[in-house]
Amino acid sequence: MAQITPNDFKRGMTIIYEDKLWEIISYEFNKHAQREGMMITKLRSWETGKNLEVRFSSSQKLEQAFIETKPMQYLYRDGSDYVFMDPETYEQPTMGEEQVGHIADLMKEGMDIYFTLHEGKVLGASLPDFIELEVTDAPPYVKGDTASAEYKQVEVETGAKIMVPPFIVEGEVIQIDTRKREYVKRCLLYTSQSPRDRTR
Numbered sequence: 220m221a222q223i224t225p226n227d228f229k230r231g232m233t234i235i236y237e238d239k240l241w242e243i244i245s246y247e248f249n250k251h252a253q254r255e256g257m258m259i260t261k262l263r264s265w266e267t268g269k270n271l272e273v274r275f276s277s278s279q280k281l282e283q284a285f286i287e288t289k290p291m292q293y294l295y296r297d298g299s300d301y302v303f304m305d306p307e308t309y310e311q312p313t314m315g316e317e318q319v320g321h322i323a324d325l326m327k328e329g330m331d332i333y334f335t336l337h338e339g340k341v342l343g344a345s346l347p348d349f350i351e352l353e354v355t356d357a358p359p360y361v362k363g364d365t366a367s368a369e370y371k372q373v374e375v376e377t378g379a380k381i382m383v384p385p386f387i388v389e390g391e392v393i394q395i396d397t398r399k400r401e402y403v404k405r406c407l408l409y410t411s412q413s414p415r416d417r418t419r
Contacts (some may be wrong), residue, residue: 220284225258225275233265235282236273240265240337248277254331265335267340287336294324303332319344319418324379325397327352346397351406357389370402 223234230251232243241262250256256277261350263270291303291312300313301323316323316340319332325346326332335342343359370382373389381395383402396401 220256221285221397223281223283225260225277225279225281227283228258228260231286234262236262238282240342241271244270249274265337275318284337287333287344289334289336290331291334293328293330293332295328301326314344315343322346322397323398325350325352325375325377325395327377348396348398349394350396351392351402352379354383354387354389356390357383357387359388 225248228243228246230243234241234243241264244263245263246258246260248256249259258275258277258382260273261270262273264339266404278353280395289305291305292310294302294304296302296408297313299321302311302313304311314334318334320343322332322343322344327350330350331347332343334348336346345379354373355376356374358373369385372380372410373383373387374380375393379400381393381400381402383393385392385401387405393405394406395401
């Protein structure tokens with residue numbers, strides 16, 4: 220860790236404030252006559268995700284924390300735990316639900332997951348911005364609904380529920396924006412085994 224002052228702040232930097240890790244979201248210098256300048260700073264807690272506004276004096280000493288992002292390949296689920304593989308060491312660490320967080324229902328075996336670490340401790344996990352998953356359960360398609368602005372809920376192969384246009388049917392592969400958990404587009408009309416094939 221390095222000692223810094225608010226004059227060194229940058230967006231995305233992580234600092235230690237009141238013994239906790241905070242990411243700098245934004246900051247603005249506020250100079251008053253005959254008073255020391257203040258840095259009005261918006262912080263996000265790595266622990267809770269909540270935001271906090273703090274006023275730091277321009278000469279205040281703070282500790283910068285160095286955050287590492289490490290990709291690992293998701294292998295399989297083992298009960299309530301998830302097993303990954305480190306592509307550099309080939310070790311297979313196990314992560315709990317509290318470390319994987321809300322992305323668990325979008326993770327597919329073989330997918331790269333990005334872990335945020337501080338001194339070896341997992342702070343969070345994230346997916347690639349866009350992923351492709353097969354729709355495994357969907358309400359039936361009704362001809363003529365393609366012009367409808369309404370969306371319907373479907374289930375994808377990992378178990379996640381996603382809102383999609385009414386023309387999406389079971390067996391199709393869709394692209395999902397993982398940051399918003401939203402449908403982006405249809406990638407493939409059917410997988411190798413279409414719903415029609417499955418009924419034969």
